[in-house]
Amino acid sequence: MAKRPTSQNVADMAGVSKWTVIRAFTPGASITEESRAKVMAAAGQLNYRPNLLARSLATNLTHQVAILVDDFENPHKLPVLERLTLELQAEGLVPMLVNINERFGHVHALLNAGQRQVDAVILFGTAFRNETLQDARLEGAAPMFVLARDSQIPGVPAISCDATIAIEELCAHLREQGYRRPGFMAGPQTLSTALGRRRSFKTFWVRHGVEHVPELPAKSYSMTSGAEAVRHYLQETSAGDRIDVLMCENDALALGALDVLRSEFGLRVPQDIAVAGFDNIMFADAPAYDLTTYEQPIEDMVKTTIDMILGRRERQTVQLRGRLVVRGSTKRT
Amino acid sequence: MAKRPTSQNVADMAGVSKWTVIRAFTPGASITEESRAKVMAAAGQLNYRPNLLARSLATNLTHQVAILVDDFENPHKLPVLERLTLELQAEGLVPMLVNINERFGHVHALLNAGQRQVDAVILFGTAFRNETLQDARLEGAAPMFVLARDSQIPGVPAISCDATIAIEELCAHLREQGYRRPGFMAGPQTLSTALGRRRSFKTFWVRHGVEHVPELPAKSYSMTSGAEAVRHYLQETSAGDRIDVLMCENDALALGALDVLRSEFGLRVPQDIAVAGFDNIMFADAPAYDLTTYEQPIEDMVKTTIDMILGRRERQTVQLRGRLVVRGSTKRT
């Protein structure tokens, strides 16, 4: 349990001043090879490494980035988190994971992050109100970024998947397969708009002559909510009036719906009703589901975000293009 | 983009010294109500909040905890991370999420965490060698804890689910259902021991007169590895010699196996072959799988870990009891 050695300790051992020690650890500082060697030898012996805390205090840069997540239910979070941490680390940044919920809200988190002097804040979640954040933004000096959904907050850029193109591609596929009675399962109204998927969906079908697109409202973006929503719909709708394809706002909803369609109502997918989702989460490709979906360009989104954080790219809302993944749940032929 | 106000700024405004300001923000410090009121008023106006970075430098306590994760493929990570962040935050601790992989190994991570002066390190992953960590432990002064698997590192306590009891319960259920030809799907040899599930499984069946328990080796703890392993087994084994129940070391393997059994070999579960897993991950309860499994006591494990971190509990390896979850994949009746 020896105390951490400081630059002074190393200096004493190497017979130089502590400033020379610091220079030895500063890339591109003016110092003789000889001095540097002496310092490094001593540092190696003492196991010295610069104290990043002290460095941060002096430079006003922590190299820490807060990631605010509010929906751990969604399996989609995992691959994004994996990628995000990976790329942040590659840039020497450290991710601080913050769990947002009723007890620990955004404002609280932002104030906290501010006190910890994080270099940036990434909002990676679904449920937050723009108004709340707008106030809080002033408090936390750190620049904010919204990941994987829209941002209506002025000055806070959003990095997301281009929903218009995505839905357009998806619907084109559905139409080509012959589906003409589409339905849409949307998450909570207030949040749903932030994803822009519902609007694009309706727009597409109206343009193709389908005036009425039934909507199946889900309480949250979870499997159980998806199950509930479709259950309710099927109970209320007579067989003749039913939709022939159900587009869900994300895969969690879609998989929940799929389960209910088959196990509770004995319907065949896609023969009786087709299903499509969004995100391409882990289980979407399992034979048990084989779900047609749309994959967000995770790597691209993450890299773009980090480029903005590091100022290598203009801090401005962008929509990136994902990839349509066609599987059995919508293939008639 | 105004600079953060400091205690000195507040002091000037309130007409006191900066130390008085600090006292106002220190619970239980000796200060008159009058002074405190003056300070708080000024602080409110200036939007002052103590700088945690400076505090950490002075106190040697960062209230940051590093969480080292090496397997984001496993859906089981998500609920644990959710719980972990939640409980850490409730104690005023901040989780630092570290992604461990080939490029960014444990030693690297520990050194980094050491430089950042984290108060503790939680190892939450499957793939790490004890030898590596043993060396690294000396570097990082922060106490380490192993979550959800065994620890063979002296001085590093492990908080995990009691595998012996778990497997015992699970097997008792299987035996009661009439299964007599059990097989076990294990992850990578080197890591598998750390979970203690394989050993317990064999022990149970030997005790009940089953000498030979076929083993299906999987390359990693993923769905695809589970699928591969069972595919290989079925191809190599004639129908008469097959096991009647397959226990998998975790749910990811089990679900992968289940998919292959049904979709590729047309076998019925549980009639032709039963399947059980471990962890009770999100999709285990979906009608498409309906997997019998064993749930780890996540909340209990997390709370115990945090109690140890905070020194509220002896830092010592413990095994906590989970819960058997019986579902259709093993129910004959």
Place this chain on the structure above:
DNA sequence: TTGTAGGCGTTATCAG
């Protein structure tokens, strides 16, 4: 190239 001040914003400790 090297050494010296001074400062980052807080806490610990002691004098008044």
Place this chain on the structure above:
DNA sequence: CTGATAACGCCTACAA
């Protein structure tokens, strides 16, 4: 109860 001094470990700027 309040103010002052020293320290935490590093960095920037300047002087030798």
